[in-house]
Amino acid sequence: MSAAIVTLAAEALTLQLGTARVLDGVSAGFLPGEVTAICGPNGAGKSSLLACLAALHAPTQGRVTLDGAALSALPAQARARAIGYLPQAPEVAWSISVETLAGLGRLPWRTGAVEDAAAVAAALAALDLGGFARRSVATLSGGERARALLARVLAGRPRWILADEPLAALDLAHQLALLGQLRVQALGGTGVVLVLHDLALAMNHAARVVVLDAGRIVADGPPEVALSESVIARVWGVTARWLGEPGARALSAGGGIDR
Amino acid sequence: MTRPTLLLILALVITVPLSLLAGRVWIDPFHPAIPNATAILMQLRLPRAVLALVVGAGLGASGAAMQGYLRNPLADPGLFGIAPGAALGAVLSLYFGYAAQGFLLPAFALVGAGSAMALLALIAGRDAGVALFTLAGMMLASLAGALTSLAISLSPNPFALSEIVTWLMGALTDRGWHEVAIAAPLTAAGIALLWTARRGLDALTLGEAAARSLGIEPARLQWLMVAGVGLCVGAGVAVAGIIGFVGLIVPHLVRGLTDGRPSTLLVPSALAGALLLLVADVVCRLLPMATELRLGIALSLVGAPFFLALLLRMRKGLA
Numbered sequence: 001m002s003a004a005i006v007t008l009a010a011e012a013l014t015l016q017l018g019t020a021r022v023l024d025g026v027s028a029g030f031l032p033g034e035v036t037a038i039c040g041p042n043g044a045g046k047s048s049l050l051a052c053l054a055a056l057h058a059p060t061q062g063r064v065t066l067d068g069a070a071l072s073a074l075p076a077q078a079r080a081r082a083i084g085y086l087p088q089a090p091e092v093a094w095s096i097s098v099e100t101l102a103g104l105g106r107l108p109w110r111t112g113a114v115e116d117a118a119a120v121a122a123a124l125a126a127l128d129l130g131g132f133a134r135r136s137v138a139t140l141s142g143g144e145r146a147r148a149l150l151a152r153v154l155a156g157r158p159r160w161i162l163a164d165e166p167l168a169a170l171d172l173a174h175q176l177a178l179l180g181q182l183r184v185q186a187l188g189g190t191g192v193v194l195v196l197h198d199l200a201l202a203m204n205h206a207a208r209v210v211v212l213d214a215g216r217i218v219a220d221g222p223p224e225v226a227l228s229e230s231v232i233a234r235v236w237g238v239t240a241r242w243l244g245e246p247g248a249r250a251l252s253a254g255g256g257i258d259r
Numbered sequence: 260m261t262r263p264t265l266l267l268i269l270a271l272v273i274t275v276p277l278s279l280l281a282g283r284v285w286i287d288p289f290h291p292a293i294p295n296a297t298a299i300l301m302q303l304r305l306p307r308a309v310l311a312l313v314v315g316a317g318l319g320a321s322g323a324a325m326q327g328y329l330r331n332p333l334a335d336p337g338l339f340g341i342a343p344g345a346a347l348g349a350v351l352s353l354y355f356g357y358a359a360q361g362f363l364l365p366a367f368a369l370v371g372a373g374s375a376m377a378l379l380a381l382i383a384g385r386d387a388g389v390a391l392f393t394l395a396g397m398m399l400a401s402l403a404g405a406l407t408s409l410a411i412s413l414s415p416n417p418f419a420l421s422e423i424v425t426w427l428m429g430a431l432t433d434r435g436w437h438e439v440a441i442a443a444p445l446t447a448a449g450i451a452l453l454w455t456a457r458r459g460l461d462a463l464t465l466g467e468a469a470a471r472s473l474g475i476e477p478a479r480l481q482w483l484m485v486a487g488v489g490l491c492v493g494a495g496v497a498v499a500g501i502i503g504f505v506g507l508i509v510p511h512l513v514r515g516l517t518d519g520r521p522s523t524l525l526v527p528s529a530l531a532g533a534l535l536l537l538v539a540d541v542v543c544r545l546l547p548m549a550t551e552l553r554l555g556i557a558l559s560l561v562g563a564p565f566f567l568a569l570l571l572r573m574r575k576g577l578a
Contacts, residue, residue: 054472080474087468093330094464096519104520107462108474152465156473 007032008053008083008160008191012062015048015215022048023059024215032159032191035183037202039195039227040212041236046195047088047164049212053193054085054162080108084158088165088195090149092137098124098148099133105155123154127181143174150178160191167198179205203227203242203249211235261523263516267530274534275312278541279304306436311540312533313439314431314499317446317491319532320525322506324453327460327521328484329393332514332573336506340399341489344375345496346427347403347410353423354410364426365441365497372493375399379485388467392481429500429555431540438498449490450529456483457522464520502555504562505532511569 008030015023023045030036030053038046051057053064055071064071066082074082084105092101102123106116124130127147132140137148146166153161161182167175179201186192186207196202202209202223209226211219213235219226224246232240232251239254279300280286286296293299321336328334336342348371349364357363382395407427414420459480462470471477495502509532510524517523536554539561543552 051468056468056471076474076476080472083472085469085472087466087472090469091330091466092464093466094514094519094521096464100518100520104461104465104473107458 007067008193009065010049010053010062011065013049013052013059013064014061015045015052015057016060017048022215023052025062026212026215026217027062028210028217028220030160030191030193031208033186033189034207035179035186035192035194035205036208036210037194037196037206037223038210038212039197039199039202043214044212045215046212050085050162050164050193050195054083055079056085077108081156082158083160083162084153084156086149086153086161086163086166089168092149095136095138097134097136098129098140098151101137101148102129102151102155105152108156119157120151120155123151126154126184127151142169143171143177146170146174146178147181150181154185158190160193161185162193164195165197166194167196167201175201199227199232200249200251203251204247261517261527263513263527264530266516267513267527267534271312271530271534271537274537275308278308278537281541282544302435306439307431307434307540308537309439310431310434310442310498311537313442313446314495314502315505315532315534315536316529317442317449317495317532318502318505318536319509320450320453320529321488321491322508322532323510323521323524323528324456324460324484324487325506326510327463327524328456328480329389330463330466332511332569333507335503336488336492337400337503338393339375339379339396339485339488339492340401340403341372341375341379341396341485341492342496342501343400343403343407345369345372345493346501347371347407348374349426349496349500350407350410350423353419353426354414356415356419361437365438368497369441369445369493371403372489372496375403376485376489376493379489380482388477389463425553426500427555428553429502429558430543430551430553431499432551434498442494442498445490445494449487449492449494450525452483452487452490453525456480456487457525459483460521500555502536502558504558504566505535508562508565509535 010026010028013023013026014021026049038049040046048057052059055064058072066074071079099120102120103116106119109116124133127150129147129151132144132148137145140148150166167178170178182192183205206223208221209223210217211226211231218235219231229240229242232238241252243250243252280288282304284293284299286293286299318336325334325336325338326332345368349368352364352367378399379396382392411420411423414423459470459475462473462475467477510528513527513531514524517527539558540554543554543557546552
């Protein structure tokens with residue numbers, strides 16, 4: 001990993017919310033063209049780290065940089081064009097069509113009706129939603145809805161996609177399909193950072209895994225290293241064994257251990 | 260221009276001239292037999308119709324903006340406490356007997372609306388989320404309501420009392436160009452501010468976090484909402500008293516004609532609000548009653564059942 005191509009980076013982030021120190025000196029650089037998974041037990045600070053990377057939280061100390069410059073100094077529109085953020089359990093307030101939903105991703109751009117429409121059509125096509133353009137989001141199934149919400153992010157053509165548990169509430173087939181689509185985006189040069197709960201999916205599909213525990217980074221590297229059995233025992237307090245071949249690993253969890 | 264906008268403009272083009280002919284005295288456009296038909300038209304009905312359009316447009320646009328801002332179809336422009344603030348100002352002017360001076364009542368109402376807006380603005384932009392901000396608005400509303408009740412209960416004489424109670428019901432009776440000159444520019448400015456907030460409201464469809472990630476600055480949006488809704492509602496209350504339900508109903512009437520985004524709802528809601536208030540005012544004028552039915556009462560009579568039907572339909576949609 002050469003420092004020169006790291007374009008989105010957390011530098012010694014500390015986030016204090018009330019009396020809770022949610023993040024404590026977190027430093028991590030992210031690479032374009034790579035899928036990075038942020039893993040950790042509940043309350044480890046995963047979502048907070050992602051929100052800091054998206055400039056939704058202002059860190060108490062430290063900073064987030066984009067292309068070497070402080071993200072907080074960037075105009076909101078420039079930031080919104082560079083970084084697409086998909087919140088945990090995203091909501092859609094009104095009964096709007098899939099096409100209109102994806103069009104909301106063009107809000108930071110508004111470069112012209114033709115270009116906006118082309119970007120929306122491309123995003124829908126990339127996620128195989130062409131036939132759903134006029135359907136109301138409220139009538140979609142969970143898997144279709146997750147794709148439509150991702151289409152909103154893709155329509156903005158961001159250089160970075162930050163998604164907070166995008167696979168929650170999806171069945172296995174839809175999880176794999178959505179991950180596949182995110183990997184396609186990464187192959188195109190987009191940096192993808194995901195908060196993932198499912199360690200097996202992170203192991204098999206992320207190029208890199210950052211493990212957080214109690215607001216600190218405890219492991220950072222290729223999944224085989226960052227999610228080793230000893231890390232899982234230490235962080236999650238679970239005795240577990242990886243089975244199968246690289247790329248098709250399955251986690252066999254034995255049970256909780258006293259820490 | 261979108262199709263619902265065109266349809267509503269067409270409806271207004273037909274309704275406005277017709278509304279001018281209707282009243283206690285009907286005017287036949289082809290045989291104006293009544294001696295002072297011109298005076299009735301130009302000094303009574305035209306300003307009244309224009310005022311109905313202005314107040315209705317302001318209420319409709321603020322209702323659409325409020326529902327978009329709160330992501331709630333049950334939101335109403337009164338929630339910010341600006342209308343009760345304006346009403347309190349007006350009631351104080353009646354309480355002190357200043358209202359005989361034609362311009363003082365609207366002036367007091369505008370000061371009341373402005374004070375409510377200033378208090379909200381103090382809260383706005385302080386990193387208060389939408390929910391906290393709205394709760395602050397509701398507290399303001401109930402405080403202004405309590406002070407209004409206090410003024411009523413302490414009113415110095417029965418005349419002031421009856422004036423206050425009648426005024427609170429809201430009406431366009433006997434309004435003239437004077438009131439138009441007050442309300443029209445303020446409402447126009449308010450609608451223009453809400454129009455600049457439209458992209459922020461669209462982004463809020465996805466929730467606060469996603470809206471911010473799309474480059475929306477919540478503090479700026481809060482300012483635009485306070486100023487835009489405040490100008491529309493404050494101006495409306497200053498010239499017509501409290502007219503409820505328009506801001507709540509109108510966005511629902513036109514939402515089905517739009518693509519659902521708050522931005523596409525703003526202009527049709529303003530037009531539909533104008534149309535609704537104009538028609539309601541004509542109906543009030545025509546009903547064969549000893550005194551004219553107050554516009555505010557009429558709209559609440561129609562609005563409350565509509566609201567109930569809406570709730571029932573939403574419950575069915577959820578089930």
